[in-house]
Amino acid sequence: MSTPIALAFLAASVLFIIGIKLLSSPKSARTGNLVAAAGMLIALLATLPLLHAPAVNATLIVAGILLGLAVGAVGAYRVKMTAMPQMVALFNGAGGGAAALVAAIEFTAHGTGTSFIASMLFAALIGAVSFSGSIIAFAKLEGHFDKPVTYPGQQFANAGLLVLIAVLGFTLFGPAHSLVVLVIFLGLALVFGVLMVMPIGGADMPVVISLLNSFTGLAVAADGFAISNLALIVAGTLVGSSGTLLTLSMCKAMNRPVTNVLFGAFGKASAETASDVAGGAVKPIQADEAALLLGVAQHVVVVPGYGLAVAQAQHQVRQLADELVQRGVEVSFAIHPVAGRMPGHMNVLLAEASVPYEMLVEMEAINPQMSRVSVCLVIGANDVVNPAAHEDKASPIFGMPIIEAEKAATVIVLKRSMGKGFAGIENRLFLRDNCRMLFGDARASLQELVALVKAG
Amino acid sequence: MTVGVLTFFVFLLAIFLGFELIFKVPSMLHTPLMSGTNAIHGIILVGGILALAGADGMVERAVGFAAVVLGAANVFGGFMVTDRMLQMFRKKKR
Numbered sequence: 001m002s003t004p005i006a007l008a009f010l011a012a013s014v015l016f017i018i019g020i021k022l023l024s025s026p027k028s029a030r031t032g033n034l035v036a037a038a039g040m041l042i043a044l045l046a047t048l049p050l051l052h053a054p055a056v057n058a059t060l061i062v063a064g065i066l067l068g069l070a071v072g073a074v075g076a077y078r079v080k081m082t083a084m085p086q087m088v089a090l091f092n093g094a095g096g097g098a099a100a101l102v103a104a105i106e107f108t109a110h111g112t113g114t115s116f117i118a119s120m121l122f123a124a125l126i127g128a129v130s131f132s133g134s135i136i137a138f139a140k141l142e143g144h145f146d147k148p149v150t151y152p153g154q155q156f157a158n159a160g161l162l163v164l165i166a167v168l169g170f171t172l173f174g175p176a177h178s179l180v181v182l183v184i185f186l187g188l189a190l191v192f193g194v195l196m197v198m199p200i201g202g203a204d205m206p207v208v209i210s211l212l213n214s215f216t217g218l219a220v221a222a223d224g225f226a227i228s229n230l231a232l233i234v235a236g237t238l239v240g241s242s243g244t245l246l247t248l249s250m251c252k253a254m255n256r257p258v259t260n261v262l263f264g265a266f267g268k269a270s271a272e273t274a275s276d277v278a279g280g281a282v283k284p285i286q287a288d289e290a291a292l293l294l295g296v297a298q299h300v301v302v303v304p305g306y307g308l309a310v311a312q313a314q315h316q317v318r319q320l321a322d323e324l325v326q327r328g329v330e331v332s333f334a335i336h337p338v339a340g341r342m343p344g345h346m347n348v349l350l351a352e353a354s355v356p357y358e359m360l361v362e363m364e365a366i367n368p369q370m371s372r373v374s375v376c377l378v379i380g381a382n383d384v385v386n387p388a389a390h391e392d393k394a395s396p397i398f399g400m401p402i403i404e405a406e407k408a409a410t411v412i413v414l415k416r417s418m419g420k421g422f423a424g425i426e427n428r429l430f431l432r433d434n435c436r437m438l439f440g441d442a443r444a445s446l447q448e449l450v451a452l453v454k455a456g
Numbered sequence: 457m458t459v460g461v462l463t464f465f466v467f468l469l470a471i472f473l474g475f476e477l478i479f480k481v482p483s484m485l486h487t488p489l490m491s492g493t494n495a496i497h498g499i500i501l502v503g504g505i506l507a508l509a510g511a512d513g514m515v516e517r518a519v520g521f522a523a524v525v526l527g528a529a530n531v532f533g534g535f536m537v538t539d540r541m542l543q544m545f546r547k548k549k550r
Contacts, residue, residue, distance in 0.1 A: 016496050017473065017477065019492070019496070020477045020478065020489075020492070020493065021477055023488065023489050024477065024478050024481040024489060026482065026484065026485060026545060029488055029542045029545065030543065032492065033492050033495075033538045036492060036495065036535070037495070037535040040495075040496070040498065040499060040531055043499055043502055044501065044502065047502045047505050047506065050506065051505070051506070051509040052509065053509035053510070056517070057508055057509050057511055057517065058509070060508055060517060060521050060524070061505055061524060064508065064521050064524030064525045065501075065524060065528045066528075067525050067528070068525040068526065068527065068528020068530075068531075068532065069529075069532045071525070071528075071529045072528065072529040072530070072531070072532035072533025072534070073532060075533050075537070076532075076533045076534075076540060077540065081541075081544075084487065084491075085487070087533075088487075088491050088537070090533075091491075091495070091530050091533045091534045091537065092494050092530070094527070094530040095494070095498055095500055095527065095534075097523075097526045098501070098503075098522075098527035099497075099503070101504070101520070101522055101523035102500060102503040102504050102507045102523050104519060105507040105508075105511060105519055106507060108516070109510065109512075209490070210490055213490055213494050216494075216497050217497045219500075220500045220503070221470075224503070225463060225467075227503060227506060228459070228463070229503065230463070230466055231499060233466055233467055234466060234470050235496050235497060235499040237467055237471055237474060238473060238474040238477070238493070239474070239493045239494075239497040240471070241470070241472070241473075241475050242474040242475070242477055242489075242493055243493060244474075245474070245479070246478060246481075246486060246489065246493075249481075249486070250486065253483060335484070338483075342487045342490070343483045343486035343487060344484045344485055344486040344488065344489075345487050347484035347487075347545075348488070348541050348544060348545075351544035352544045360484075362483075
């Protein structure tokens with residue numbers, strides 16, 4: 001590699017670093033993304049002089065880039081904001097698949113040298129796991145698998161598969177490495193990705209996607225080792241380590257160790273039902289009464305959850321907030337760190353509906369004020385307001401920080417039905433004396449409330 | 457110091473840099489950040505292009521072509537979807 005090209009790759013790496021730095025502050029985030037994209041453009045342009053491709057291959061390269069561009073653009077611009085986590089999972093899977101395929105080609109083309117083979121096999125294994133795991137994560141978020149798939153001895157089966165993959169990997173170090181073994185190796189890695197994600201519940205998919213994101217980063221870095229390209233190493237490693245940290249901070253927000261997310265199937269610990277606990281009954285409320293309560297409130301705190309996103313009701317909730325503010329009611333949105341399907345997902349959704357930034361309050365800031373709040377409006381949120389997290393040591397969510405909705409004078413819960421939350425456990429908040437349930441589709445209920453508040 | 461050791465040097469420093477860069481990021485930015493870093497590992501497209509350029513025979517070309525398509529989808533889709541998300545953050549600060 002000549003010096004100018006090497007410097008271009010260095011420039012790309014620096015732009016990636018600056019881009020990530022800018023991405024971590026709300027004001028500069030968009031610029032950060034563009035800076036990183038500029039780095040990518042430089043890296044791609046710097047690749048061109050390295051190519052000595054026959055015409056067939058050159059045509060294929062251009063066609064492949066255009067096809068990928070089309071697929072990526074359509075996916076990126078047509079996806080609904082609620083389906084954002086799925087889209088990230090798919091793009092991540094694409095990257096993982098590409099990393100595995102690049103490793104496979106390089107391995108068959110120039111498969112000599114212990115460190116070369118080691119990094120190729122690592123890239124192939126991790127990339128393939130990321131590919132199939134991401135697709136399962138996508139399917140789970142789309143709701144294709146209702147329950148975590150578990151069976152006795154599952155962890156032993158998975159560990160056994162991993163050992164088998166490792167043994168196959170060792171045979172590939174030999175001088176007579178065969179293509180067939182490599183294909184089997186890749187196939188088993190794909191199977192392992194599926195088996196790894198299948199037992200994990202849908203609520204934990206953000207953590208899985210974040211983990212697989214860092215896996216893909218590491219696979220890319222390993223590819224970089226093998227083809228001696230520093231830009232691949234730097235970019236892949238940055239994603240690998242920052243993705244690991246992001247995964248850990250997501251788990252921390254849920255107060256669960258990462259091992260518990262990956263290996264402990266959720267929702268099995270507490271068998272008790274809410275009716276056993278409080279002996280109370282659910283008290284429904286009609287929309288007109290709810291509108292009256294909201295209209296005369298001093299301070300209304302809205303706790304949005306994924307149900308809000310599913311009902312596509314973020315615009316209606318903004319209208320309701322506007323109406324209430326006009327009547328002199330103070331309105332805040334309390335955002336739990338893991339509200340929605342990914343940390344920060346709810347912020348994106350509310351931003352889409354132009355909810356002013358100043359109205360969004362983080363959990364730690366709202367909890368001390370909760371006892372002075374007139375009405376807490378819980379929309380499609382469940383586990384993040386479940387007092388069991390504080391009270392029930394046997395509950396799987398015990399210890400998770402929650403928004404203390406139960407401390408407000410009145411709690412109104414907008415909910416489709418009495419179904420359980422994503423964690424699959426009962427919510428004793430719904431049985432409290434100060435809690436009223438407004439049943440129905442969140443969007444329809446909110447529209448009704450807006451009209452009633454306006455009229456009243 | 458051999459090239460291999462130097463490369464390892466860069467790798468180790470990049471690990472620490474990755475940790476430092478996103479230490480203490482507000483949770484509201486976790487999704488865009490995940491999406492943005494997801495686009496950055498799309499640099500595997502460079503690896504895909506190089507592999508396809510040197511590919512020989514039907515099978516290698518097909519595999520290389522698949523790698524380029526997947527890598528390109530990762531890069532372009534990743535940056536576009538991140539920009540779409542972040543565009544909304546800006547809009548609300550009227």
